[in-house]
Amino acid sequence: MWRRNAINNAIAANVPVKEVDWLLQHISDLDSLTLRLESFKTRSTILLQKSIEQITILWQKRLTEHLPVQYIVGRVSWRNFELDVSPSVLIPRPETELIIDIVQQANCYTKDSQWVDLGTGSGAIALGLASVFPDAIIHAVDCSEAALAIAKTNAVKTGLISQIQFYQGSWWTPLSHVKGKVQGMVSNPPYIPSSQLPQLQPEVFEHEPHLALDGGTDGLDAIRYLVKASPEYLTSGGLWLIEAMAGQATTVVEMLSQQKEYENIKVICDLRGIERFILAFRH
Ligand SMILES: C[S@@+](CC[C@H](N)C(=O)[O-])C[C@H]1O[C@@H](n2cnc3c(N)ncnc32)[C@H](O)[C@@H]1O
Numbered sequence: 001m002w003r004r005n006a007i008n009n010a011i012a013a014n015v016p017v018k019e020v021d022w023l024l025q026h027i028s029d030l031d032s033l034t035l036r037l038e039s040f041k042t043r044s045t046i047l048l049q050k051s052i053e054q055i056t057i058l059w060q061k062r063l064t065e066h067l068p069v070q071y072i073v074g075r076v077s078w079r080n081f082e083l084d085v086s087p088s089v090l091i092p093r094p095e096t097e098l099i100i101d102i103v104q105q106a107n108c109y110t111k112d113s114q115w116v117d118l119g120t121g122s123g124a125i126a127l128g129l130a131s132v133f134p135d136a137i138i139h140a141v142d143c144s145e146a147a148l149a150i151a152k153t154n155a156v157k158t159g160l161i162s163q164i165q166f167y168q169g170s171w172w173t174p175l176s177h178v179k180g181k182v183q184g185m186v187s188n189p190p191y192i193p194s195s196q197l198p199q200l201q202p203e204v205f206e207h208e209p210h211l212a213l214d215g216g217t218d219g220l221d222a223i224r225y226l227v228k229a230s231p232e233y234l235t236s237g238g239l240w241l242i243e244a245m246a247g248q249a250t251t252v253v254e255m256l257s258q259q260k261e262y263e264n265i266k267v268i269c270d271l272r273g274i275e276r277f278i279l280a281f282r283h
Contacts, residue, residue: 002052003035006059015062019069023062026073027055066202078124080131083154085122088146090212092124095270096188096243100128102268102277103186108239109133113183116141116233118171118226121212123151123164125186130155130163136183138164139175144211171222172229184239185230189222191215191245219245223252231261234282241279249275256280 006020021035029047034040048055061067070076070091076083078092079100085091103109115133117126117140126140142148148166155161167174175182192213197205204213215221223242230240240262244252249267256262262280270276 002055009059009063013063019062020059022069023055023059023073026075027058066206068203068207071207076122078122079128081124081127081154081158083122083124083127084150084157086146086150087207088144088209089122089150090208092122095272095274095276096124097128098268098270099125099186099188099241099243099277100132102241102279103129103184103239104132106184106239106241106279108183108237108281109136110183111135112137114139114178114181116172116175116178116182116185118185118187119189119212119222120151120166121147121188123154125188126151126164127154127158127160129184129186130160131158134163136163139167139178139182140164141167141169141171141174143168143170144209147209147212171225172233175233179233181235182233182238183235184241185226185234186239186241187222187226188243189215189226191219191223191243191248193217193219215245219248220251220255223248224255227252227255227259231259231282236282238282239279240282241277243277244275246274246276249278252278 007017010017010020024030024035025032027049030040040046058072062069070085071087076085076091079097112135114137115129120126120140120142126138130138145168148168152166155164190213192215194214253265256265261283263283265280267275268277
């Protein structure tokens with residue numbers, strides 16, 4: 001009954017109805033299949049971690065305050081992980097999952113190599129790298145102390161903490177000790193032009209950290225820095241891979257070409273066909 005009402009509220013508020021089940025999965029003993037097939041109707045008891053009144057308040061926050069359901073439940077599924085999230089970190093996006101496959105397909109992994117995730121947020125990319133390269137060392141950097149706390153928790157919970165070193169600081173700055181030794185740099189930097197932030201969905205603009213979104217006047221401040229600063233840190237043949245916003249790829253390719261320290265520059269689309277990732281290798 002509660003679920004049916006919540007689904008009706010979601011439709012009326014133009015909120016994806018699947019979010020009702022995301023919420024219920026996290027606060028009950030029901031799994032997604034049971035919810036989808038409504039087979040819970042034949043059960044005599046359903047275990048809830050909160051009262052119906054509390055669940056209703058949380059759902060109202062989703063509907064009226066646009067609070068993302070991932071922040072309400074404090075969890076998100078990303079690749080094979082269940083990650084903790086809070087409003088201190090960007091909710092890792094499904095399209096970013098592909099960045100790990102792109103790294104694997106680039107086929108430049110060497111045993112015991114060092115990899116870097118700049119702007120780690122929840123730690124998603126660092127964890128993805130650690131899981132596909134089990135003997136690599138991953139250096140994960142973020143300037144937000146609160147984000148790093150979440151990333152460390154996720155590294156502990158996923159059992160990958162021994163492979164990841166965390167640093168608080170700006171981009172490459174805390175990593176002077178690995179200059180010239182990094183096999184790959186992967187980053188999903190902030191890339192939204194500042195003036196476009198207010199046009200984002202309220203779920204994003206009002207609740208996700210602007211530090212994770214705001215890429216400066218043209219959205220390219222962080223990317224410009226990553227193009228310029230990375231060659232000093234990468235080994236010869238080292239991988240440079242970032243996620244960018246639709247419409248930015250051509251400019252990023254130009255920046256990389258002009259720098260003259262990169263080769264095999266490629267643009268890779270996400271699953272919706274949007275030019276999303278830019279890959280290059282250090283000469
Ligand atoms: C778009 S989020 C990406 C988070 C995560 N890597 C992901 O893909 O879900 C960008 C991240 O960069 C971090 N960031 C912003 N400016 C930074 C800086 N100057 N140095 C290091 N990290 C920074 C933000 O705190 C945020 O966690």
